């Protein structure tokens with residue numbers, strides 16, 4: 408760290424004449440005039456990276472040239488206008504011809520917006536964008552800029568993806584220089600520009616290597632300026648993030664762009680989840696689910712059916728929860744394994760569920776229901792590689808842990824939803840009707856729900872038997888007799 412610091416100082420001394428050097432946290436985007444070991448805003452160590460700001464704003468020159476070429480500047484002179492004259496009708500949206508993507512975007516792509524699609528390498532970002540633009544190619548003029556793959560590679564992939572005939576009008580440009588890209592944008596005047604990936608693009612105005620923080624920020628800022636001024640051109644940036652979610656880039660980019668979508672999933676599962684992290688034009692609670700196939704990503708419209716395994720009957724340590732992520736309910740399989748700790752301290756490990764919350768639930772079980780789990784290893788897994796934050800999962804976590812602990816399976820046609828409080832009470836959950844309807848649709852016969860939630864609903868409206876629960880101990884009695 409000290410070494411890096413020394414290097415940065417020498418660098419900035421050499422350039423002091425024309426540059427201002429600032430340090431930007433690549434975790435949260437906090438800026439500082441001097442290097443700091445710990446970011447004062449997010450508290451992360453070693454995340455402050457050097458960033459040169461040049462005195463004469465060179466990026467604007469590049470963008471201006473492109474906009475002039477595009478004839479955009481005259482088209483849209485910016486000036487103050489009375490609020491009464493601003494038209495506030497619905498933002499026009501571009502239909503991406505992909506239900507999942509449209510929903511996560513908040514009803515389609517907004518013309519003139521800058522969207523960042525982030526995700527780990529190899530998760531399927533290029534595939535998602537390419538298959539989308541192939542569907543759109545005959546309606547809009549689309550330029551797909553790739554700094555990652557050769558034109559031939561993209562063509563091979565496009566052939567594999569397009570089930571609906573030849574890719575025809577889509578334009579592919581393999582280029583990494585921002586100035587060149589703007590030159591082509593100026594000539595072609597596309598409606599939609601894809602940049603795959605922002606880490607590979609570099610501008611001459613910043614003399615650091617591609618992928619560095621200053622390059623990424625400068626390039627993104629120029630693209631943003633273009634999107635905002637060039638009358639309705641939307642830009643989709645693809646950005647890689649590492650496992651830790653850092654690396655120079657997307658975290659800092661989040662402040663610049665309008666919409667941040669994250670594509671996540673486990674390389675070993677075929678499910679991919681598209682999540683809105685930030686959206687100036689819609690809600691961020693939306694979720695899109697895809698399945699990676701040999702011929703591209705397929706939309707998953709009924710996730711529950713995919714997430715539940717068929718042969719869970721008779722297995723201990725499995726409980727089904729009716730969860731809601733975004734606005735969609737789906738049934739999720741919670742799996743737990745409880746075994747005697749082999750070494751002194753017991754292990755607690757979770758996949759797809761927050762570890763601290765598991766510890767809290769185990770403490771509730773110990774204190775309120777009298778199960779001794781301190782000497783036991785507890786492993787918890789949400790099936791399908793999903794990450795779930797819905798508190799209604801608590802009850803199924805407790806049920807799965809107990810089921811594994813006493814090695815007694817829970818009946819296959821039973822599911823549940825309920826948040827567990829510190830005193831062992833079952834707290835009500837949001838949108839219970841939707842959860843019940845989804846469970847019923849999938850053929851479940853009984854559902855444990857918080858007693859409080861029974862108030863607003865009529866149990867006779869449902870074919871599924873609803874079992875109201877007030878305390879964890881009641882749930883235990885209900886499930887294990």
Ligand code: TYD
Nearest residue numbers: 528529530531532533534699700701702703
């Ligand atoms: P890719 O879109 O290149 O990922 P990213 O742009 O996020 O780095 O896709 C990576 C993986 O997807 C690759 O390992 C192969 C797999 N894949 C399929 O399974 N089916 C397909 O149709 C395509 C195009 C890729």
Ligand code: MG
Nearest residue numbers: 532533555603
């Ligand atoms: Mg890619």
